Amino acid sequence: MSTIQALQSNSKLITEKWLLLQASEEGDFADAQTEEQKAEAAELVTSLVKSLTENSIDDPDSDAFSKVKENVGILSLSRARQGYSPRETATFILRLKEAMLEVLSSEITDAKQLYADSLKISKILDNIMINSFESFIKGREDIIMRQTDEITEISTPVIRVWDGVLALPIIGTLDSSRTQVVMESLLQQIVESESSIAILDISGVPAVDTLVAQHLIKTVSATRLMGAECIISGIRPEIAQTIVHLGIDLSGIITKATLASALRTSFDMLRYDVVKKSERKLATGA
């Protein structure tokens, strides 16, 4: 019997062995596996043995395996999202190899043929595993990227503190991609709310170096191009020290120590007076 025939006629056995090996790996009983997982495994084995031909068995990169690779890829991707470990994902395919080689060894009696074909099957499955691993990593990377996006979005809220005054507290390090997001959402909000003043509060920024300062200056310049003014508040003493020591020129920018004083400056610019009720009564003589 040829290797291909042996594997194709035993696909059911391979599936069973594979499931058993997986179960022992997980320290579980075979019946802990869901019907869905079993069906998945059966389908994978069937499509794998079906794609084995006289030509494809010698070429692990053959297009015949693209369907199998795709399915394994999808499976690995979903495992990555479900939080499976890399080890679990790798063993998943390793056990399939084990199952196939086991079946092969009981079907093929000629030692020479068994060795040669086992090698071929191994190569094919190794190839599939590399593929599966790539998909797994990609799944993880997608999650990281989505989380990065979420963090950037969460961390840049634009608050409307007064009619015509926006405040944007920046928390965390201000790198160039972050600045990009900050600038974009700030300017967008300026347009939408028709605000003429924006306060950028950097109390939550751990350090200001030349690069961060440059980003701040860019944000202020862009705000001015839109026709609004930008005040930078929350400058802690140590930040003021670094700025001067580094020789950064912020003279063209309105800077304030606290958000409160920035707000006061905004009222000034808008020509609002903040007056205590009792004092107002006195002033109007009521």
Added chain:
Amino acid sequence: MEKIPILKFGEFLLVTIQVDLYDQLAENLEADLINLVRKHHSRGVLIDISAVSIIDSFMGRILVNIAKMSKIMDAETVVTGMQPAVAITLIELGLHFEGVYNALNIEKGMELLRSKIYNLDEDHDIYSSE
């Protein structure tokens, strides 16, 4: 030849650019505006670019030129409604808008022009929302 329409509005000239700018069109605008400033003795020029999605260094320079030329002829220039993406791109490009005043929209631009020309409140003019 394609031209951007310029409206006379009292002492002001009003331009709203509604088409995609290209170099020749921008150069024509510069020439036309300056001629009209002289013809009408205009005191202010307002250019609304809220519909313009791309401004590169050349078109940016035309805007700066208009402002500088008008200034020599005793007229102030306000550019209004610049889109956020355009503003950020211009900063990244390294273009400085010296001599050009900016405002969020046409309404605020008009106020700004008036305050510039009649020297209303010298301290707070740019930020005034009244």
Added chain:
Amino acid sequence: MTFTVQNREEIAVTIEKDAIFFRNAVKTYATKISMGLLYQTKIITAASEIVRNLLKYGGGGKAMIETVTDGRKVGIRLTFKDSGPGIPDLDKAMSDGFSTGKSLGLGLPGAKRLVDQFDIRSTVGVGTTVTLLKWK
């Protein structure tokens, strides 16, 4: 680094109005890969600078738009080719404020700041090729 090209289009740029057509074509490609508005604006502005050089100094040429991927990221790659006189001193042309024409001299260095990858090759008497790449 190798890129896979997913989509490609070549546009001849010989008159100023072609620049607008080209800008719109880039926009269509950028929208197709759902590139954000800011990045779209940046690459189109950069392209606008290069197209101007192509028309002014290169006597017109060809502009190619491609959607490329490195397997993880998707982006837009633009290639501009002219058969003009070429640029004798690239370093000088790439520095801020240098201009042989009456422009601000922000064209090439400015365009470089707006994209993720910038490549310029020029041979005097043969022509200039500029490549811009912006990831989504």
